[in-house]
Amino acid sequence: MPAGKAPKGARKAAPASGSDRIGALPDETLHHVLSFLPAQQAVRTCVLARRWLHLWKSATGLRIVGADGEAPVPFEEVREFVDSLLLLRGSSPLETFELRVAGDDIDVRRVRLWVRYAVQCKVQVLRLSFLGNAHVGPVARLRPDDPPLASRHLTKLELRGLVFNDDFLDFSRCPELQDLHIQDCSLEHAERISSLSLRHLNIRGAFNPSSRARILAPNLASSVLLTFGRTPVLQKMPLLVKGTVGIRGLCEDLCSSPAPNYVSYVDFDKSCRGCIRDGSACVILRAVSQAEDLVLIASPDTIHLLEANVQIKGRFNPNELPSTISSHVKEVEIICGGVDGNVLKVLRFLSKLNINLA
Known part of the structure; x- marks a missing residue:
């Protein structure tokens, strides 16, 4: 090889200081x-x-x-x-x-x-x-x-x-x-x-106030749904690890029946115009029931909170869990700005699960 020539394909030497590095x-x-x-x-x-x-x-x-x-x-x-x-x-x-x-x-x-x-x-x-x-x-x-x-x-x-x-x-x-x-x-x-x-879904927006959309994503590992209008139906998500569902103001899912079930986290009354009518038991809970970390949020415009601040923590007795609650759940935490009839209904439901309140 002639002196001074580098082998073909060899990398060039690093440029001297001050040159175009x-x-x-x-x-x-x-x-x-x-x-x-x-x-x-x-x-x-x-x-x-x-x-x-x-x-x-x-x-x-x-x-x-x-x-x-x-x-x-x-x-x-x-x-x-x-x-x-x-x-x-x-x-x-x-x-x-x-x-x-x-x-x-x-x-x-x-x-x-x-x-x-x-x-x-x-x-x-x-x-x-x-x-x-x-x-x-x-x-x-x-x-x-x-x-x-x-x-x-x-x-x-x-x-x-x-x-x-x-x-x-x-x-x-x-x-x-x-x-x-x-x-x-x-x-x-x-x-x-x-x-x-x-695998990961994050939606922050407005759904139709008069008809209910459906979300089919069975392999989700995490989801965030912050919306208003008519809450979409979530199909089963058996692999879900972490989920957040927030129903903001102008929610169309407040139940108007004489014995209201309220926000669409739970079962629906067929006599209510805001309730689901296709035979499904619930819109959200059943789909996310396998999540290990689950947050449900309702704004003050959706659930009217009138009295003192409340923070409650509790642990399930696994022997008392209904079929709609995941056996993976170890702890429930409720934080709200006040207590009215709606919150009391939730507390009565949780008391049936033998929750120890902190």
């Missing part, structure tokens, strides 16, 4: 680093040096967000930019695609094409956030003919500010989806949320 990193590392930048800034790196000219095209993540990396960017400011970006970028695989935009006139048809592009690039994590100029309420509406997502690679989906149609939340064509987060969205037209692969 970042530029000396392998392309794969730089593609990953660029994925953390807002897309506008990632593209601008093409002017740094000849080597950087095309690196942004292979960034493993695209973030269409504000300049600070957190705030939403006005939709009108990035509409043409994103169109050109996706055209020039080609079909390099994506790990993450994040779109966080604001505006009262968001072009959902254009957004749909952007999402389709991300899916074709085998995106694994998809984040969509739409805010109005006042940052209040859902602003992006999916039409009834918008099909559900279909991806063999998607593992995490985060949605904010959407108005769903009745089919979009059917994830049967996303067999690897593990995490689903829905925040500040309208689920009034969503009749069903279903996924056999889902």
Whole structure:
């Protein structure tokens, strides 16, 4: 081998102090680093040096967000930019695609094409956030003919500010989806949320006040459901370890029968307009009965609390448990702002289980 020549494929020596240390990193590392930048800034790196000219095209993540990396960017400011970006970028695989935009006139048809592009690039994590100029309420509406997502690679989906149609939340064509987060969205037209692969579910939004949606996710390990409107029916979740269910104000599940059962945590009276009528015994409790850590929350607007503060802890006598209560439960804790007739009904129910109050 001639003197002074390194073997073919050998790594270059570390650059001298003061030289371009970042530029000396392998392309794969730089593609990953660029994925953390807002897309506008990632593209601008093409002017740094000849080597950087095309690196942004292979960034493993695209973030269409504000300049600070957190705030939403006005939709009108990035509409043409994103169109050109996706055209020039080609079909390099994506790990993450994040779109966080604001505006009262968001072009959902254009957004749909952007999402389709991300899916074709085998995106694994998809984040969509739409805010109005006042940052209040859902602003992006999916039409009834918008099909559900279909991806063999998607593992995490985060949605904010959407108005769903009745089919979009059917994830049967996303067999690897593990995490689903829905925040500040309208689920009034969503009749069903279903996924056999889902492990973690977090929903904070409004369901239809006059009809009851259903959630089918039998393999959930954790769930958070904070909602108002008509509480959705939860199908059985035998693998659930940790669950939180919160019924906020404007709840439509207060029982109006002469002998009320109240909030939809327990059985329903068939004579009540707010009760379930399809023969199911309950909406929530039976589905989450296997959870080891379970939190049930009702806001003061839902259960009127009038008297002194109360904090109660108790332990079950396992020999007295009814079939609707999991044998895994070891301790019950009740915290409320006051005691009225509703709370007393709960206490009487718990007293039948031979709970020792702390």
